[in-house]
Amino acid sequence: MPGSPSGPFSTAFTKLVGVSHPVALAPMGGVVESDLAAAVGNAGGYPIMPFSWSGQDVIEAELTSLRAKTKAHFAVNLCLAMPQDARLELCLSHKPNAVHFFWGDAAPYVRHVHAHGALVIQTVSDSEEAGRAVAAGVDVLVAQGWEAGGHVRGTVATLPLIPAVVDVAGSVPVLAAGGISDGRGLAAALCLGASGVVMGTRFLATPESAAHKEYVAQLIAADHGDTLIETDLYNVGWPNAQHRVLRNALAERWLAEGRPDNRSRHRADDAIAQRGGVNIGTYQSTTPHREMTGEIEAMSMWAGQSVGLVRQVEPAGSIVARVMDEARTILSLR
Ligand SMILES: Cc1cc2nc3c(=O)[nH]c(=O)nc-3n(C[C@H](O)[C@H](O)[C@H](O)COP(=O)(O)O)c2cc1C
Numbered sequence: 323m324p325g326s327p328s329g330p331f332s333t334a335f336t337k338l339v340g341v342s343h344p345v346a347l348a349p350m351g352g353v354v355e356s357d358l359a360a361a362v363g364n365a366g367g368y369p370i371m372p373f374s375w376s377g378q379d380v381i382e383a384e385l386t387s388l389r390a391k392t393k394a395h396f397a398v399n400l401c402l403a404m405p406q407d408a409r410l411e412l413c414l415s416h417k418p419n420a421v422h423f424f425w426g427d428a429a430p431y432v433r434h435v436h437a438h439g440a441l442v443i444q445t446v447s448d449s450e451e452a453g454r455a456v457a458a459g460v461d462v463l464v465a466q467g468w469e470a471g472g473h474v475r476g477t478v479a480t481l482p483l484i485p486a487v488v489d490v491a492g493s494v495p496v497l498a499a500g501g502i503s504d505g506r507g508l509a510a511a512l513c514l515g516a517s518g519v520v521m522g523t524r525f526l527a528t529p530e531s532a533a534h535k536e537y538v539a540q541l542i543a544a545d546h547g548d549t550l551i552e553t554d555l556y557n558v559g560w561p562n563a564q565h566r567v568l569r570n571a572l573a574e575r576w577l578a579e580g581r582p583d584n585r586s587r588h589r590a591d592d593a594i595a596q597r598g599g600v601n602i603g604t605y606q607s608t609t610p611h612r613e614m615t616g617e618i619e620a621m622s623m624w625a626g627q628s629v630g631l632v633r634q635v636e637p638a639g640s641i642v643a644r645v646m647d648e649a650r651t652i653l654s655l656r
Contacts, residue, residue, distance in 0.1 A: 331646065331655065335462060335495040335517035339419055339441065340395050342366035344518025345508065345642050346464075346497060347525055349399030349422060350472065350624070351375055352609030356387040358530040358638055363394025365639035366646075370422050370443075370520070373409055374401035381409060385416040395419035397443060401473075402426025403560065414438040420462065425475060425563070429458035445499070447476025449486040456494050463487060463496045464520050470500030471523040471626030473565045474551065481514070488515035503631035505648020512653065521645075523626040528638040534610035536618040538635060540568055546630030554581060556622035560607040568623040572604065594620050 333344045347354065347362040349372035359369035371388065373381050388396060397420035398413040400406040410431065413421065420441035423431065428444040435442050441461040446452040452463055465487040467480025476483070480500045488496050495517035502511060503524040511519045526533045527541050550573055551566045567573065575588055584590060584605070593601035595608075595616030602608050602621065610621045636644075649655075 331650070333495065333512070333517035334493070335497060338461065338495060339368055339397075341368045343368075343642060343646050344497075344512070345645055346370055346397075346518060346520045347638070348472075348499060348520045348522030349397075349424070350522050350526065350609065351401075352611055353526060353532045355532045356384050356391055358525060358528060358532070359388055359396060360391035360394070361528070361530045361638035362525070362642060363388075363392040363396060365642035366394075367642045368395065368397070368518075370397040370399050371418075372399045373413060374399065374404065374406070374424075376409070378408070378412055381412050381416075385413070385418075389416075397422045397441075399424060402428075403563065410435075414440065422464070425473065427458070428455060428460050432459040445475070446487060447474075448478055448483070449490045452487040452496075453490045456491055461494065463491055463494055464499050465496055465516070466520075467498070467500030468551070469566075469627040471549070471566050471629070472624040473560070473563050474500070475564065480511075484511060484514040484516050500626060501628045503628040505645045505650075505652060507628070508645050508649040509652040512649070521628075521641075523624075523628045524632055524641060525638055526625075527632050527635045528641065529635060530638050532612050534612050534614055534618050537610040537621075537623050540570075540619065540623055541625055541629055541632055542634060544568055544625065544629045544632075546627045549625050549627055549629060550577075552581075554583075556605055556607045557584070558603055558606040563607075565607070565622070566624065566626060568625045568629070570619055570623065572620045 343366040346368040349370040351372040362369045398418045399422040401424045403425045421435045422443035424445045443462040444455045444460045445464040497518045498511035498516040499520035502519045553564045589604045592604045595602040597614045610618045
């Protein structure tokens, strides 16, 4: 059960959203489902459910299931690179604590989301975008640094980004995303002025995550230098969007051949994996899910540089507890 949002670790963020710990589960399209979200919520963290590509039936089922597994407050996440109006309405009907927008301006949605009693969270990647979001009435900023896994909008690393965003945020809480896998990262983010952290890559290697076991094995084997950030690699389905993934043989070949375009690259027209009878093409922007079969290692295995700190599969609740313990010790908050 989530505890009190007050206590030694209360921050502007925990007080605003009503959770015990300043640790949010990053929305990770394709692999954050209700089991993982509930585990983080039940450990006192703040789950953010990704629905940018989900059908209405999936949103309905996942939110119903999440409510049955936890009483924790949670947010839903929608990527503004594609139309989201229908998904937004369905999500709002489930009364989330907040709606988290990514890859675009939340401004047109602020009044509507507030009218439904939910908070608005927006991911930003520089101080200018942060200033616009604050002026538009956004309630929480997620500052995503360049180290982050998955799609990454900006070019500034977390260490310089957080204080710059905090400086323009005023009383709006800022969460740090990108490069954070343990309590040292949480302590550092708090020292930079953040009110909490958003952790993605670390939570992929948990028994509750829906990530494919081969993907998890690759994450555990990887070091911090084993990721690549590119725009035109896994660009099928979501073009012109910078993304950070694990290096694999397919990526190495594409780089060695001088980043050939979509039509002329190796295995451009092949299907490399399947799920439920649906083919997944080479270079498709798709997170490897445990129900997929095929060449998982050739898929877009999104990962942040924080992957170097991921050494084992660990229950999500233990990760939250350990991150809190480590940060408390570092900050002498016992
Ligand atoms: C597998 C994966 C999928 C992601 N999908 C989304 C998404 O659907 N929406 C979103 O806002 N961010 C998404 N992200 C980015 C995360 O929200 C977050 O910014 C990132 O994981 C933080 O960096 P870290 O991985 O080093 O913790 C994704 C990241 C990963 C690793």
